[in-house]
Amino acid sequence: AACRAEGGGDAIAIRADVRESEAVDAMFEQARAHFGRVDVLVNNAGALTMPEGKSLRGPLGATCDEAIRLLIDSHLIGTITCSRAALQEMEPRGEGAIISISSTATTRALPGHAVYAAAKAGVEGFTRALAYEVAKKGVRVNAVRAGWLDSPSNAPLTSDAAATKAFTKRFIPANRLGAMGEVAASCLFLASEAAAYMAGEVLTIDGGMSL
Numbered sequence: 321a322a323c324r325a326e327g328g329g330d331a332i333a334i335r336a337d338v339r340e341s342e343a344v345d346a347m348f349e350q351a352r353a354h355f356g357r358v359d360v361l362v363n364n365a366g367a368l369t370m371p372e373g374k375s376l377r378g379p380l381g382a383t384c385d386e387a388i389r390l391l392i393d394s395h396l397i398g399t400i401t402c403s404r405a406a407l408q409e410m411e412p413r414g415e416g417a418i419i420s421i422s423s424t425a426t427t428r429a430l431p432g433h434a435v436y437a438a439a440k441a442g443v444e445g446f447t448r449a450l451a452y453e454v455a456k457k458g459v460r461v462n463a464v465r466a467g468w469l470d471s472p473s474n475a476p477l478t479s480d481a482a483a484t485k486a487f488t489k490r491f492i493p494a495n496r497l498g499a500m501g502e503v504a505a506s507c508l509f510l511a512s513e514a515a516a517y518m519a520g521e522v523l524t525i526d527g528g529m530s531l
Contacts, residue, residue, distance in 0.1 A: 330354075330355070332350075332351075332354050334347045334350050334351065338365045338394065338397075338398030338399075338401060338402055339393040339394060339397055339398055339401070340401075341401050341404075341405075344398075344401050344402055344405050345405055347405075348405045348406070348408075348409070352409070357409065357413075358406060358409055358410070358416070359415075359416055359417070359511075360416070360417045360418075360419070360511040361402060361403065361406040361416075361417070361418045361419070362419045362420075362421070362507050362511075363398065363399040363402055363403065363418070363419070363420040363421060363443070364421045365394060365395075365398050365402075366391075366394045366395035366398065366421075366439075367390050367391065367394040367395075368436075368473050370386070370387060370390070376390060376391050376435075376436070377432045377433055377436055378432045379431075379432060380434045380435065383435060387435070388435050391435045391436055391439050392435065392438070392439050392442075395436070395439035395440060395442075395443065396439045396440075396442040396443055396446070399420050399443050399446060400446060403418050403420075403446075403450060403461075406418055407454065407459065410454075410457075410458075410459045411454065411457045411458075411459060413458075414457060414458035415458045415459065416458070416459045416460070417459070417460045417461075417462075417510065417511045417515075418450070418459065418460070418461045418462075419461075419462055419463065419464060419507050419510045419511060420443050420446070420447050420461075420462075420463040420464075421443075421463070421464055421466060421503070421507075422440045422443050422444050422447075422463045422464065422465040422466070422522060423436070423437070423440045423465060423466055423467075424465055424466070424467045424468075424524070424526045424529055424530055425437040425440055426440045426441045426444055426465065427465070427530050428529065428530060443463065444463055444465070444522050447461055447462065447463040447520060447522065448520040448522075451519040451520030451521075452519075452520060455519045455520075460510075460515065460516070460518065460519055461519065461520065462510045462515070462518055462519065462520065462521045462522070462523065463521070463522045463523070464503055464506045464507060464510070464522075464523050464525060465522050465523065465524045465525070465526070465530075466498065466503050466525055466526065467492070467498055467524075467525060467526025467527055467529045467530070468487075468488075468491075468492065468497050468498065468526070468527075468529070469497055469498045469499065469500055469503065470497040470498065470499060470500070471500050474497070478497065484497065488527075491529055492526070492527045492528065492529045493527060493528030493529070493531060494527030494528055495527075496527065497527075498525060498526065498527055502525055503525055506523055506525050509523075510523065
């Protein structure tokens with residue numbers, strides 16, 4: 321409803337577990353039934369908390385098997401499963417764009433992020449390999465490597481103004497957290513014809529944190 325009101329476009333919400341191929345296939349069928357076709361896929365699904373609300377990020381030695389599987393399966397396997405489903409339509413048509421969300425955790429080590437970093441590094445490797453595979457078929461595959469954002473998932477940091485100020489001053493040359501809309505704008509660029517000659521790229525949006 322908010323998308324329709326603000327942008328004048330059309331949007332529907334479909335609930336699906338991206339770890340399950342049957343659920344992903346059903347999601348794409350619903351999308352096609354509503355819109356007629358799927359032109360762009362943005363792989364943005366990924367768990368950061370357990371079902372009971374406990375954070376999935378923490379020391380590896382204290383990370384249980386369930387948490388490891390949830391991180392890997394939701395961030396990496398979900399990206400692979402959704403991309404495979406999108407290609408069933410994009411490859412025969414000879415066009416389409418797949419964009420996956422990665423993280424600066426792949427390039428800058430952070431305590432408590434080992435499994436998360438492994439999952440996102442997998443996403444980046446998958447992006448490059450798949451881009452090479454399908455570029456000749458007219459499908460573009462790229463990724464956005466996002467830095468620290470002012471988002472609900474970072475509420476433990478953003479809820480403390482003093483901590484946020486100290487963190488950004490020390491680690492981010494832009495001296496602020498990123499906005500979710502800035503990552504969305506990057507995805508819009510990669511989905512557009514302006515990025516028609518880009519394949520296998522990982523676009524970093526992090527305020528200079530990786531410098």
